[in-house]
Amino acid sequence: MKLYITDGSPYARMVRMFILEKGLQSRIDIELAQTRQTDSPYYAINPSGRVPYLVRDDGVGLEESVLILDYLDQLDGKPMLSLPEGAAGWKARRLEALARSFIDGLAVWSRENARAPNERSPTTIKHETARSLRMAEVWETLIDAPWMNGRLNVAQMTLACALGLEARNTNFQWRAGHPKLVKWFNAFSARPAFVATAAASSTH
Ligand SMILES: N[C@@H](CCC(=O)N[C@@H](CS)C(=O)NCC(=O)O)C(=O)O
Numbered sequence: 001m002k003l004y005i006t007d008g009s010p011y012a013r014m015v016r017m018f019i020l021e022k023g024l025q026s027r028i029d030i031e032l033a034q035t036r037q038t039d040s041p042y043y044a045i046n047p048s049g050r051v052p053y054l055v056r057d058d059g060v061g062l063e064e065s066v067l068i069l070d071y072l073d074q075l076d077g078k079p080m081l082s083l084p085e086g087a088a089g090w091k092a093r094r095l096e097a098l099a100r101s102f103i104d105g106l107a108v109w110s111r112e113n114a115r116a117p118n119e120r121s122p123t124t125i126k127h128e129t130a131r132s133l134r135m136a137e138v139w140e141t142l143i144d145a146p147w148m149n150g151r152l153n154v155a156q157m158t159l160a161c162a163l164g165l166e167a168r169n170t171n172f173q174w175r176a177g178h179p180k181l182v183k184w185f186n187a188f189s190a191r192p193a194f195v196a197t198a199a200a201s202s203t204h
Contacts (some may be wrong), residue, residue, distance in 0.1 A: 003068075004033040004046060008110075008168055008199040010103055010161040012052040012064040014154075017161070018069055020193035021152060022080070028072075030053075036114070047165035055070060059080065066100075068155060081153055083099040091145045092155060099158035102135040105166050129171065136181060143184045160188045168199055 003019070006010035019028055033051050034040040044055040046061060048084050054062045054071065056113060062068050073081045083089045109128035139159065142148065148156060163185045168174045175182050 001030045001057055002055045003028050003030050004042065004055070005030055005051050005071045006033060006035055007201055009051050010107065010165055013161045013164070013197045013199075014065050014157045015052045015054070015068050015072070016037065016197040017138055017157060017193045018072060020196055021191075022072060022076075024075070027075075040137035065172075066154060080151065083153075089144070090145075091179055092153065095142065095145060095147050096153075096155040096158065098135075098142070099162060101167075102132070102139070105131045105135065105157060106162055106169070109172070110165065110169060111200075132174060138179050140178040140181050143180045148184065148185075156188065160185065160194060164189070164194070164198070 005016060008181075016030065018062065019025060019030075020139065033046070033053070035042065035049055035051060040049065044050050045055070048063060048116055050063060052063075052068055054068045056062065056071075064072055069081060073079045083092050105128050107196060109125060112124050114157065114164070128161040148159070162172060163181070166174065
């Protein structure tokens with residue numbers, strides 16, 4: 001299989017991290033895609049131009065990080081990302097959605113930063129800066145939830161890859177006033193799979 005990524009994509013990082021957690025390295029080649037470029041050859045592989053993108057051994061391509069995670073998780077018949085049933089499942093899905101909301105806003109901000117300075121929208125940057133701080137505030141109150149502290153899951157990977165964007169966006173300063181979140185992130189950051197998937201470059 002082939003996984004298309006970019007070095008700094010937080011969505012691709014979730015998948016790269018999970019490949020290591022699950023020990024699937026020997027089955028998946030990782031390829032750097034050229035995104036956001038006119039006529040990139042990557043568009044012939046994935047017309048949407050987005051990463052992550054997994055091309056399975058049968059040639060079928062999968063887009064969307066969570067779909068790819070689910071697919072990879074079930075390859076060996078021993079899924080580890082399954083959600084619990086009933087009320088616990090809804091709690092887990094709610095946390096996953098909140099983490100997704102956080103990372104999606106940060107991705108919009110990163111996209112803006114990646115533009116030429118004269119094309120950046122100060123309004124969008126201001127909006128996403130404020131959203132990120134509200135989300136950090138929410139997460140400070142939620143981070144003690146058992147789902148965020150038990151076995152690895154999509155909510156945890158999404159939140160960690162969101163918070164990890166501080167390395168690429170120095171204006172994303174979520175730590176101040178959020179000691180529980182800092183503690184959680186510091187612990188998560190020690191996972192070898194998280195360390196190994198840090199972006200090599202600090203900009204887009
Ligand atoms: N919902 C998608 C988001 C993927 C996404 O937005 N990826 C960005 C990189 S962080 C991308 O490929 N951007 C290139 C483009 O928009 O052309 C997922 O979860 O995989």
